[in-house]
Amino acid sequence: MPTARSERRYAPIPFWRRARRILLLSAIACLIPAGVSYVGAMSEKHNVGLGVSSVEWLRQHGGNRLVSQIENWYYTLNAPEKGGPPLRSLPSVGVADTSGSGESAPKPAYRPPRVAPIIHPALPGEGVWTPAAKGAGPRPPVLLTTFRSDPEYPQLVAGVAWIDSGRTHLSYAPGLAEPPPPLPHRGPSEVPEAQRRRVIATFNGGFPLETSNAGLIYRGRVEEAMVNGIATVVEYRDGRVDIVRWHSGPQAPANVWFAKQNLPPIIYEGRLNPNLSDGPEWGETVNNAVRVWRSGLGIDRRGNLIYAAADNQTVESLAKTLQRAGAVRALELDINEDWTSFISYSRPGAAGPTNLLPEMLRPADRYLTPDERDFFAVYVRTGEKW
Amino acid sequence: MSLPRDISPGTAARRSLLADLLAALVLTLLAFQLAAGIGVVGFMALLTLLALVAWIAIEAIAHGTARRRRTRRERAVRAATKRESPT
Numbered sequence: 447m448p449t450a451r452s453e454r455r456y457a458p459i460p461f462w463r464r465a466r467r468i469l470l471l472s473a474i475a476c477l478i479p480a481g482v483s484y485v486g487a488m489s490e491k492h493n494v495g496l497g498v499s500s501v502e503w504l505r506q507h508g509g510n511r512l513v514s515q516i517e518n519w520y521y522t523l524n525a526p527e528k529g530g531p532p533l534r535s536l537p538s539v540g541v542a543d544t545s546g547s548g549e550s551a552p553k554p555a556y557r558p559p560r561v562a563p564i565i566h567p568a569l570p571g572e573g574v575w576t577p578a579a580k581g582a583g584p585r586p587p588v589l590l591t592t593f594r595s596d597p598e599y600p601q602l603v604a605g606v607a608w609i610d611s612g613r614t615h616l617s618y619a620p621g622l623a624e625p626p627p628p629l630p631h632r633g634p635s636e637v638p639e640a641q642r643r644r645v646i647a648t649f650n651g652g653f654p655l656e657t658s659n660a661g662l663i664y665r666g667r668v669e670e671a672m673v674n675g676i677a678t679v680v681e682y683r684d685g686r687v688d689i690v691r692w693h694s695g696p697q698a699p700a701n702v703w704f705a706k707q708n709l710p711p712i713i714y715e716g717r718l719n720p721n722l723s724d725g726p727e728w729g730e731t732v733n734n735a736v737r738v739w740r741s742g743l744g745i746d747r748r749g750n751l752i753y754a755a756a757d758n759q760t761v762e763s764l765a766k767t768l769q770r771a772g773a774v775r776a777l778e779l780d781i782n783e784d785w786t787s788f789i790s791y792s793r794p795g796a797a798g799p800t801n802l803l804p805e806m807l808r809p810a811d812r813y814l815t816p817d818e819r820d821f822f823a824v825y826v827r828t829g830e831k832w
Numbered sequence: 833m834s835l836p837r838d839i840s841p842g843t844a845a846r847r848s849l850l851a852d853l854l855a856a857l858v859l860t861l862l863a864f865q866l867a868a869g870i871g872v873v874g875f876m877a878l879l880t881l882l883a884l885v886a887w888i889a890i891e892a893i894a895h896g897t898a899r900r901r902r903t904r905r906e907r908a909v910r911a912a913t914k915r916e917s918p919t
Contacts (some may be wrong), residue, residue, distance in 0.1 A: 457841075464852055466884060471856035473881040476863055479873025508869015 452571055455655050483507065483714035488542040491622060499783050502623070510657055516730055517782075521736045522645070526758045536569050537804050539590040540576030540607065541792055555585035558608050558746065561771050565594045572723045575608060577789035579832070580798075584806045587826055588647050588790055595756060595767040599602055604756035605802035606771045607647065609790055612748045614646065614824045616687045616703040618664065618679075622818040624654045625669055637823055642796040644825040644832075645709060648813040649753050649788040650780045651820035652679075652708030652740055660707035671696035677711035677777030679743060680704070680820075687773045689745045693719055693724040706820070713744060713776040720763040732781065734761040740788040740808075744773020744821075752776075757805060781805040785819060794832050 458466075487503045488496065505513050561573035573593040577586035587610045595604035605798050609616075621636045636646050652658055661672030666683070678692040681703045689710050698705070710727050721727065728734035741755035742764050752773045754764065763776060768776045780786060787808045792798030799810035813821055826832055839847070867873045 459848060463850070466887070468852050468855045468859065469880060471853060472859040472883065473877040475856060475860040476873045476877035480877065483870050484874060504875060506869075506875075507871025508867060509875060511868070512872060599861050617887075625893065679894065685868040759891040760906070828886045 451828050453664055465513065465577050480507075491816065491819070492584070493622075493812070493817055494629070494784060499818075506626070506656065508717055510616070517732045518736055519740075521732060523736050526599060526601070528598050530599075532600055533569060533594065536572055536592045536603055537605075538571070538593075539592055540578050540790070541580045542576075547597070554749065558589065558750070558772055561591055561593050561606065563593055564597055564770070565600055569594070577795075579608065579660075579692050579792050581793075581828060581832065583831060585610065585613065588819065588824065589831070590790060591771075592803070593770075599758065602758050603803065604754055604767045605806075606761075606767070607649075607753040607790070607802060609647065609751040609753070609824055610748075611687055611727050613827055614829045616751065617641075617681075617823045617825060618651070618681070618683055619813075619821050619823055620664065621651075622649070622820065624819040626655065629664065629669060630667075631665055637796055637813050641823070641825060642814075644792045644828075645791055645823055646826055646832075647788065647790045647824040649743075649820060649822050649824075650785055652706055652777070652779050652820070653781075654729075658708050660709070661696065661705070662707065663702050663705040666698055666700075666703055668696065668698045672705065673707060676707040677709060677714075677775075678705050678707045679777065685750075685827075687745075687751065688749070689743065689777060691775075694813060700830055704735060708777050708779060711775060712742060712761060712778050713773055716769075716774045718765050718769060722723050722765055723760075728761055728778070736760070738781050739783045740764045740781045741779040741786045741788070742768050742776050742780055743793070744768040744771070744776030746772040747774055752800075753779075753804060754786055756787055756805070757783070757803075780819065787812050787821075789813060 492499050563572045575591050576591035578588035578590050590606040620632045652812050658675045662670045681687050682701050718759050737758040739757050740759040744752040752771050754767045789799050789800035801810050
């Protein structure tokens with residue numbers, strides 16, 4: 447016999463409503479631990495905006511492919527048009543060249559040859575090296591230039607820096623978050639106060655270890671297993687710097703002080719890597735053919751370093767820029783506008799910081815405050831006159 | 833042992849909610865198990881939550897509009913009925 451209770455029948459919820467409720471509850475449950483992790487990460491010290499930090503958090507927590515895919519779509523949709531009106535001038539870089547006046551050099555100092563312009567007529571100062579610092583004498587340790595590096599995109603200007611390895615010392619500095627902790631002797635993640643009187647330039651490091659699938663040796667200790675065949679910036683314990691294709695296995699050789707790897711070489715023994723235009727070997731990040739801010743580091747025949755960066759570059763166009771500037775071996779460094787920086791200091795004490803290209807997004811004092819990512823600092827060697 | 837079948841509508845609603853909570857928990861564990869990381873889970877969950885909240889909000893607005901329209905129509909009918917039979 448039906449009771450009064452069962453007469454007030456429970457109207458079952460339609461299936462789709464229950465499915466929606468389950469999804470809603472599940473989404474809330476998923477968001478709780480993710481939110482705790484996100485808020486924790488965002489409350490740490492940062493020198494980039496919330497948007498960039500959020501993307502970095504997503505990358506570090508399994509979202510690398512997702513972010514790269516979204517970036518690929520975005521950059522492909524916003525790719526620059528070929529051609530366009532010709533430029534009338536280039537951004538001025540460096541300081542007035544005073545090397546011809548004043549003190550005389552004991553012997554003729556080597557200077558790299560002018561970067562031969564690709565687009566004619568050449569613009570004033572195109573490819574002409576200018577000292578990065580004032581009063582650097584007849585042998586400036588860092589020279590800068592700009593040139594239009596791609597005839598199909600005559601609006602694009604590449605910034606290039608040449609670093610005299612004989613007069614300078616290259617130092618690798620870990621950032622606040624990259625390489626990821628734990629890292630003994632991380633340092634201040636900025637140019638140390640005590641070193642600022644000698645710093646002449648600073649520039650961005652490579653991809654985060656997670657996306658480069660490559661290794662790192664820091665202060666002689668392996669922090670991430672080294673990978674054979676990968677392009678590597680090496681500083682030996684005697685202070686020599688080189689760019690090599692790594693063949694020493696996962697461990698740190700006794701004579702290596704730091705070694706930072708990033709993708710396969712883009713130039714090796716004077717020749718461009720034949721796989722520049724395809725393949726998944728260019729890291730778990732935006733496709734190698736997508737045009738974004740890119741930077742790279744090369745070495746010339748005399749062992750001097752050459753840094754190059756420009757907006758709207760593919761891996762191939764970056765490699766060609768470095769090759770034109772004289773690099774015989776080179777690797778790609780970090781990419782995207784948020785991470786690409788080359789800053790020169792015109793006077794001792796890290797005074798007069800200036801970005802290599804005015805379009806570089808990050809401020810010129812980026813490495814004078816703690817930075818997220820690892821970077822390189824170029825110091826005038828002890829005993830060398832500024 | 834089987835669950836009592838002769839239950840009040842309130843108990844039935846609570847039982848259905850509990851079943852949905854358990855299903856949501858299983859789905860959550862599955863998501864964490866299958867996804868590449870907590871970031872992907874959080875990102876996807878945020879998108880899902882936003883989509884569902886938008887859906888529920890649109891549904892509520894549509895229901896509210898329909899209810900107001902119905903009420904207005906009923907009032908109009910009542911007023912017309914009153915006018916026709918003043919006694």
